[in-house]
Amino acid sequence: MMNELSGPAEVVAPRLLGALFVRELDGQRVVARIVETEAYNQTDAASHSYRGRTPRTDVMFGPSGHLYVYFTYGMHYCMNVVCGPEGYGAAVLIRALEPVEGVELMSARRGERTDVGVTNGPAKACQALGIDRAMNGHDLTQLPLQLLLNPPLPPDQIVQTTRIGITRAADQPWRFYITDNPYVSRV
DNA sequence: CTCTGGATTGAC
DNA sequence: TCAATCCAGAGG
Numbered sequence: 001m002m003n004e005l006s007g008p009a010e011v012v013a014p015r016l017l018g019a020l021f022v023r024e025l026d027g028q029r030v031v032a033r034i035v036e037t038e039a040y041n042q043t044d045a046a047s048h049s050y051r052g053r054t055p056r057t058d059v060m061f062g063p064s065g066h067l068y069v070y071f072t073y074g075m076h077y078c079m080n081v082v083c084g085p086e087g088y089g090a091a092v093l094i095r096a097l098e099p100v101e102g103v104e105l106m107s108a109r110r111g112e113r114t115d116v117g118v119t120n121g122p123a124k125a126c127q128a129l130g131i132d133r134a135m136n137g138h139d140l141t142q143l144p145l146q147l148l149l150n151p152p153l154p155p156d157q158i159v160q161t162t163r164i165g166i167t168r169a170a171d172q173p174w175r176f177y178i179t180d181n182p183y184v185s186r187v
Numbered sequence: 188c189t190c191t192g193g194a195t196t197g198a199c
Numbered sequence: 200t201c202a203a204t205c206c207a208g209a210g211g
Contacts, residue, residue, distance in 0.1 A: 038194070040194075046194070047194085048194080070194080072193060072194070072195065073193065073195050073196080074193095075195080075196080076195050076196070078194060078195080080194085093194055095194085117197095121195070121196070122194070122195075123195050123196065124195090124196080163194075164194075164195095165193085165194055165195070166193095166194060167192095167193085
Protein backbone atom coordinates (compact mmCIF):
# COMPACT_ATOMS: atom_id res chain seq x y z
CA MET A 1 0.00 0.00 0.00
CA MET A 2 2.56 2.54 1.15
CA ASN A 3 5.34 0.51 -0.47
CA GLU A 4 6.05 3.39 -2.76
CA LEU A 5 7.56 5.07 0.27
CA SER A 6 10.16 2.39 0.94
CA GLY A 7 12.58 3.65 -1.71
CA PRO A 8 15.48 6.14 -1.61
CA ALA A 9 14.57 9.59 -0.28
CA GLU A 10 15.49 11.37 -3.52
CA VAL A 11 12.99 9.16 -5.36
CA VAL A 12 10.22 9.42 -2.77
CA ALA A 13 10.60 13.20 -2.32
CA PRO A 14 9.35 14.18 -5.81
CA ARG A 15 6.78 11.39 -5.62
CA LEU A 16 5.21 13.05 -2.59
CA LEU A 17 4.55 16.29 -4.45
CA GLY A 18 0.80 16.58 -4.94
CA ALA A 19 0.02 14.13 -2.13
CA LEU A 20 -2.57 15.14 0.47
CA PHE A 21 -2.42 15.32 4.23
CA VAL A 22 -5.78 14.74 5.87
CA ARG A 23 -5.71 16.01 9.40
CA GLU A 24 -8.37 15.68 12.09
CA LEU A 25 -7.91 18.70 14.29
CA ASP A 26 -10.24 20.07 16.96
CA GLY A 27 -12.98 17.81 15.63
CA GLN A 28 -12.58 19.31 12.18
CA ARG A 29 -11.16 18.01 8.92
CA VAL A 30 -8.21 19.83 7.45
CA VAL A 31 -6.67 18.95 4.09
CA ALA A 32 -3.43 20.25 2.60
CA ARG A 33 -1.40 19.40 -0.48
CA ILE A 34 2.35 18.84 -0.40
CA VAL A 35 4.07 21.32 -2.72
CA GLU A 36 7.71 21.24 -1.58
CA THR A 37 9.96 18.49 -0.20
CA GLU A 38 13.60 17.68 0.52
CA ALA A 39 15.31 14.28 0.58
CA TYR A 40 17.57 13.10 3.43
CA ASN A 41 19.30 9.72 3.19
CA GLN A 42 21.51 7.99 5.75
CA THR A 43 24.59 8.53 3.55
CA ASP A 44 23.90 12.27 3.44
CA ALA A 45 26.08 14.39 5.76
CA ALA A 46 23.20 16.84 6.17
CA SER A 47 20.82 14.17 7.43
CA HIS A 48 20.01 13.64 11.08
CA SER A 49 20.48 9.92 10.44
CA TYR A 50 24.03 10.36 9.10
CA ARG A 51 25.71 9.58 12.41
CA GLY A 52 23.61 6.54 13.12
CA ARG A 53 20.52 5.67 15.07
CA THR A 54 19.96 7.82 18.18
CA PRO A 55 16.94 8.45 20.41
CA ARG A 56 15.93 11.43 18.30
CA THR A 57 16.37 9.77 14.92
CA ASP A 58 14.97 6.41 15.93
CA VAL A 59 11.82 6.86 13.85
CA MET A 60 13.87 7.57 10.71
CA PHE A 61 15.25 4.03 10.94
CA GLY A 62 11.84 2.48 11.42
CA PRO A 63 9.26 1.44 8.81
CA SER A 64 8.41 3.82 5.97
CA GLY A 65 5.12 5.67 5.98
CA HIS A 66 5.51 6.97 9.52
CA LEU A 67 6.03 10.57 10.59
CA TYR A 68 9.38 11.82 11.91
CA VAL A 69 8.98 15.06 13.85
CA TYR A 70 11.90 17.02 15.27
CA PHE A 71 12.18 20.19 17.35
CA THR A 72 14.67 22.83 16.29
CA TYR A 73 15.91 26.35 17.07
CA GLY A 74 14.27 26.05 20.45
CA MET A 75 10.83 26.83 19.07
CA HIS A 76 9.94 25.07 15.83
CA TYR A 77 8.80 21.64 14.73
CA CYS A 78 9.45 20.13 11.32
CA MET A 79 7.91 16.96 9.92
CA ASN A 80 9.20 14.26 7.61
CA VAL A 81 7.73 11.22 5.93
CA VAL A 82 9.96 8.25 6.73
CA CYS A 83 11.07 6.30 3.66
CA GLY A 84 13.75 3.75 2.80
CA PRO A 85 13.79 0.12 3.91
CA GLU A 86 13.46 -0.60 7.62
CA GLY A 87 16.80 -0.20 9.39
CA TYR A 88 17.97 2.47 6.92
CA GLY A 89 17.60 6.05 8.16
CA ALA A 90 15.93 8.11 5.46
CA ALA A 91 13.09 10.60 5.30
CA VAL A 92 11.53 13.37 3.25
CA LEU A 93 11.18 16.79 4.86
CA ILE A 94 7.83 18.45 4.17
CA ARG A 95 8.82 22.03 3.40
CA ALA A 96 5.56 23.56 2.23
CA LEU A 97 1.87 22.83 1.86
CA GLU A 98 -1.05 24.35 -0.02
CA PRO A 99 -4.30 24.55 1.97
CA VAL A 100 -7.14 22.59 0.34
CA GLU A 101 -9.79 22.37 3.03
CA GLY A 102 -10.19 23.93 6.46
CA VAL A 103 -8.05 26.97 5.67
CA GLU A 104 -9.72 28.91 8.50
CA LEU A 105 -8.43 26.50 11.10
CA MET A 106 -4.91 26.54 9.66
CA SER A 107 -5.03 30.32 9.53
CA ALA A 108 -6.15 30.47 13.16
CA ARG A 109 -3.25 28.25 14.20
CA ARG A 110 -0.92 30.58 12.34
CA GLY A 111 -1.97 33.71 14.14
CA GLU A 112 -4.72 34.56 11.64
CA ARG A 113 -2.38 34.85 8.69
CA THR A 114 -4.31 34.45 5.48
CA ASP A 115 -1.61 34.86 2.84
CA VAL A 116 0.78 32.18 1.54
CA GLY A 117 2.66 32.56 4.81
CA VAL A 118 0.15 30.20 6.39
CA THR A 119 1.98 27.10 5.12
CA ASN A 120 5.01 28.16 3.05
CA GLY A 121 7.71 26.73 5.31
CA PRO A 122 8.47 23.49 7.20
CA ALA A 123 7.76 24.87 10.68
CA LYS A 124 4.80 26.87 9.42
CA ALA A 125 3.26 23.73 7.94
CA CYS A 126 3.59 21.96 11.28
CA GLN A 127 2.04 24.82 13.16
CA ALA A 128 -0.83 25.05 10.68
CA LEU A 129 -1.61 21.35 11.02
CA GLY A 130 -0.99 21.20 14.76
CA ILE A 131 1.95 18.83 14.49
CA ASP A 132 4.33 18.52 17.45
CA ARG A 133 6.46 15.86 19.16
CA ALA A 134 3.29 13.99 20.13
CA MET A 135 2.94 13.03 16.45
CA ASN A 136 6.47 11.64 16.18
CA GLY A 137 6.32 8.06 14.89
CA HIS A 138 2.68 8.33 13.85
CA ASP A 139 1.50 5.81 11.24
CA LEU A 140 0.37 7.90 8.25
CA THR A 141 -2.22 5.37 7.10
CA GLN A 142 -4.28 6.36 10.13
CA LEU A 143 -6.17 9.41 11.29
CA PRO A 144 -5.74 11.88 12.89
CA LEU A 145 -3.09 12.37 10.22
CA GLN A 146 -3.36 10.51 6.97
CA LEU A 147 -1.20 10.72 3.87
CA LEU A 148 -2.96 10.14 0.55
CA LEU A 149 -0.76 9.71 -2.51
CA ASN A 150 -1.82 11.00 -5.88
CA PRO A 151 -0.57 9.96 -9.33
CA PRO A 152 3.02 11.14 -9.98
CA LEU A 153 3.30 14.65 -11.39
CA PRO A 154 4.72 15.01 -14.90
CA PRO A 155 8.41 16.06 -14.93
CA ASP A 156 7.65 19.55 -16.22
CA GLN A 157 5.60 20.18 -13.08
CA ILE A 158 8.58 19.51 -10.83
CA VAL A 159 11.56 21.75 -10.12
CA GLN A 160 14.65 20.09 -8.66
CA THR A 161 17.28 22.21 -6.94
CA THR A 162 19.53 22.54 -3.88
CA ARG A 163 18.25 22.32 -0.33
CA ILE A 164 17.68 25.20 2.06
CA GLY A 165 19.26 26.05 5.40
CA ILE A 166 21.94 23.37 5.50
CA THR A 167 25.72 23.71 5.59
CA ARG A 168 26.86 20.18 4.72
CA ALA A 169 26.23 18.63 1.29
CA ALA A 170 24.73 21.97 0.33
CA ASP A 171 25.43 21.40 -3.36
CA GLN A 172 23.25 18.30 -3.67
CA PRO A 173 20.04 18.86 -5.69
CA TRP A 174 17.69 17.14 -3.29
CA ARG A 175 14.97 19.75 -2.99
CA PHE A 176 11.81 19.41 -5.06
CA TYR A 177 8.81 21.66 -5.54
CA ILE A 178 5.80 22.09 -7.79
CA THR A 179 6.46 24.49 -10.67
CA ASP A 180 5.05 27.99 -10.08
CA ASN A 181 3.23 27.02 -6.91
CA PRO A 182 2.74 30.16 -4.77
CA TYR A 183 3.14 28.27 -1.50
CA VAL A 184 6.72 27.18 -2.18
CA SER A 185 8.88 28.53 0.64
CA ARG A 186 11.44 30.31 -1.50
CA VAL A 187 12.37 30.46 -5.17
C1' DC B 188 28.96 17.91 32.61
C1' DT B 189 29.88 21.74 29.29
C1' DC B 190 29.77 23.54 24.71
C1' DT B 191 28.23 24.29 20.02
C1' DG B 192 25.24 24.79 16.37
C1' DG B 193 21.21 24.04 14.16
C1' DA B 194 16.57 20.63 7.84
C1' DT B 195 13.45 28.31 11.03
C1' DT B 196 10.88 32.30 11.54
C1' DG B 197 9.56 37.02 12.13
C1' DA B 198 10.92 41.40 13.48
C1' DC B 199 14.11 45.28 12.56
C1' DT C 200 20.76 41.22 9.42
C1' DC C 201 19.74 39.13 13.81
C1' DA C 202 17.72 37.39 18.08
C1' DA C 203 14.71 33.91 20.10
C1' DT C 204 15.13 29.64 22.86
C1' DC C 205 15.93 24.58 23.61
C1' DC C 206 18.13 20.46 23.01
C1' DA C 207 20.82 16.70 20.46
C1' DG C 208 25.20 15.14 19.92
C1' DA C 209 30.08 15.44 20.67
C1' DG C 210 33.88 15.71 23.63
C1' DG C 211 36.11 15.80 28.54
